[in-house]
Amino acid sequence: MATIPTTASEIAAAVASGALTAREVLEAHLARIQEREADIHAFNLVTADAARAQADAIDADIAAGRPVGPLAGVPIAIKDNMCTHGIETTCSSKILEGWKPPYDATVVTRLRAAGAVMVGKTNLDEFAMGSSTENSAFGATRNPLDTSRVPGGSSGGSAAAVAAGFSPVSLGSDTGGSIRQPAALCGVVGVKPTYGLVSRYGLVAYASSLDQIGPFATTVADAALITEVIAGHDVMDSTSIPQDAPSLVGAVSQGVTGMRIGRVVDLPGGAEPEVSARLDAAFEALAAAGATIVDVTLPSLGYALTAYYLIAPAEASSNLARFDGVRYGLRVNAVDTNAMYGATRAAGFGDEVKRRIMLGTYALSAGYYDAYYGKALKVRRLIAQDFDKAYESVDTILMPTSPLVAFKFGEKADDPMSMYLCDIYTIPTNLAGHPAMSVPFGTGAHGLPVGIQVLAPALGEAAMFRVGGALEAAAGGAQ
């Protein structure tokens, strides 16, 4: 058997050319899953049989000379908050345990049409609420680089799947950093596209105005490839930007000569010194590659955390109200409907979900709306205006993805606020609706990976991937 390449683009090329079969590729990945999944727990469900059928169908297409898509035979793991027709979609919550959606998310449809082979549904913090994947109702995911540590979250399963080689690429969702932060902690590439670039149809909503689907990959080019496949207008999502998917793969190797890259002089503190050191190194590397580093200020950035932890729970409190035991999912029987609601939701949701539902309900309730939710929406505007101003003088901005490298299990589990602070650098782009990506750039404390975050204005993915590609190239030499 030929060696299986590690990147999606190489696999797709090999499968399309007949050098490898999709089935061979799949079996190699299933073997890796078999070997390490018990230690990692990246998946809520491995869909081996369905994947084999899909791989065989692609091989049949190739044998028959039928055209195949750009991801032919590429194994992909999907975060378990995206609907897959007839395949359990749980959001790592007891309230949805066993639920088989009667429809596919748009991204799932697009990936299948492109020839990707879904190997399973990955673990997450329940309903994507968390930064460590410890909040899963079905057990935490472990960081493949150090199984005593968290993989980050909430898309910890998808990050771990790629880091462990279970699939070359995966999909996550990012509401406040849930792709970028675990990508950083697991040493892989993670992208949150512009809000509206990728359809949310079929993504179980956490916070509708912040959620966005994006890829994990081992290379920046693979991340660009997956983004190209899943992006583009979808009539099923009213907030989908009415534009075709952009071309991004080409940007990755374009270099950064002449680009202006922002350094935030008033960046909120809290990053570990090793993380700050890697950020400095990243600026040096980009300057060496021909970019100009420009100082910018983002004075409202420090308020992003508060705005986020009011807006996201408020939307979540409404989005998660539909889990009421009437039409699907868990029901705890009781004497009347109201009692059934209370008992079902108490039994079905974990503590972090309950905290955010209560926080959000409070922020929206009569007498508090103006003080909390209304105010948070205004702070959100200030943050977006800060970015707009900064992007008048720079093409992209660089900052750390996470203030910390991967931490130990239980370290923050009992202190919601310290967990929330993990998102301090990732949240602002969600509030603004902008794209951002995390690129591994060397290591920090304990030899664990550090991710550097590249931020760009709305629909600035091409610029973001140029810088991401340059960082990746520099990191190869820097380590």
Add this chain to the structure above:
Amino acid sequence: MSDSPLSSIVATPEQMLPGGWEMVVGLEVHVELATATKLFSGSPNRFGDEPNINIDPVTLGLPGALPVLNKKAVELAMRIGLALNCRIQRCIFHRKNYFYPDQPKAYQISQYDLPLNADGHLELPSGVVIGVERAHLEEDTGKSTHVGGATGRIHGSDYSLMDFNRAGVPLVEIVSRPDIRTSEQAREYVSELRSILEAIGASDAKMEEGSMRCDANVSVHKPGTPFGTRCEIKNVNSIRALGRAIDYEARRQIDIIDSGGVIRQETRHWDDAEGRTHTLRTKEDADDYRYFPEPDLVTVDPSQEWIEEVRAALPPLPAARRAMLHELTGYDIRSEAVVVAVERGQHEYVKAVVDAGGDPVKALIYVTQAFAEAGASPAVPAADIAALTILERDNKLSATQAKTVLAEIVANGGGDAAAIAAAKGFEAMDTSAVETMVDEAIAADPDAWAKYCAGEEKAAGAIVGRIMKASKGKADGKVVSAIMQSRRG
């Protein structure tokens, strides 16, 4: 509904309730729009299907589903806004959060502080103008069936069954200002609204089938003093029930106040069989709906161009139709014939009869009398009716004969009036023959004639009856009456 503390609209003395009380009523009317699909998804908007057939991820509130606004629903809502003289404005949707098993997402997508249509009014045929605060878009709920218990009602039932076919059907909620002062005005308002909604094709507006639902906010006060505490009356299923419910509720409130009690703000349920309202819930502990802007939908900002396009496509409204019939016939716009013809949508048919050369007044009368069940477009050629009106106008047929011919034309779906009249042996009597008959009848009943001459108009009936009998209905009543008047001098 907004309460103005002191209203400039005051009941006339004859509209006041005993004891110097005035009722203050505002109406919230929900109408289902006549779209092919739902407000936010492509499932059919259809009444009467098997349960849970017209469902999709959005309708069921499945995880991951997202709403996409139906353009036709917006357009129909704009038609309503234009018909009610509203300002069509840039608007957004809000989520109204509450748990109830017929509400699949546990929130209703509705409009809150920025509705599509605002600040309109409706002029009733009686001339009264009722303010329209807003007319906004929102989605309908599913339907519950309550099983077990004695009555099939919600209270005391063993369990309930949910059908989501209706969930997500587009509704427009039309909120009046508290400008209504009598139950008669309330009925007139709803009746006029229904005519408008039908005329503009926005809704079939059937209260009996629930495609039009009406809640009434009722309070009482003494003119010149602030409005009283209001109660919201629900479950009113016909225009007649609306009038009864409002009258009952106003009386109930006056009785309470008169006996030293205080009105509690609450929702009350109208029981049509019992003819009374029951308390449903008090509003002090009403749900905190936690309205916030719906993040899954974007702003709707109708361009002036679109608004004008919708306006241009609006058919004439009932008021314009009544005015047209008034122009045509000289009948008052409030006359029963005009109101009935417009309510039935038969104004165009009346006009067609006139256009075919018919006599306008007779055309209106014939149409309203003969086509009660025929709908807007009777199957009889307008020219046939026109010919008949001319025969009668020219005294070729008496009114009685014309009626017989009309019945035959209607029964046959058309026909040549002259031929039918000839076949029946109808012929107009010449005036001298009628004069002779009048004189004979006077001679036969001098008492009646004397009374008639003394000004007792009713006495004419006996004379006319004799003449009609003698002529076998061929004498034209108007000719008879004219001769009798000239004889009386």
Add this chain to the structure above:
Amino acid sequence: MTQSGSPISAADVAKVAHLARLDIDDAQVVHFTEQLAKVMGHFGDIDALDLSGVEPMTQPYPLVNVMREDVEMPTLNTDEVLASAPATEERRFRVPPIVGTEG
């Protein structure tokens, strides 16, 4: 106006738990109140901002007039949907008796 950093009380927590239909016992009320008070204490930071004249931002990418034509789309299979429901009867979703209020 209420300040964003105001402490949340146990009564507030009990009230929002009810609004959100989450049964929590007294011990949990105490526990959640403690945690939420700590989180909300942090939120006081935005009270320092001058937000007068700032337009609330409800959506990150401003789009207007996104609408679909009034055309039927495929519906879901009723059997498939009912099969994943907790309780059904006569092709409807069955729920325990509804107490209190209607609509």
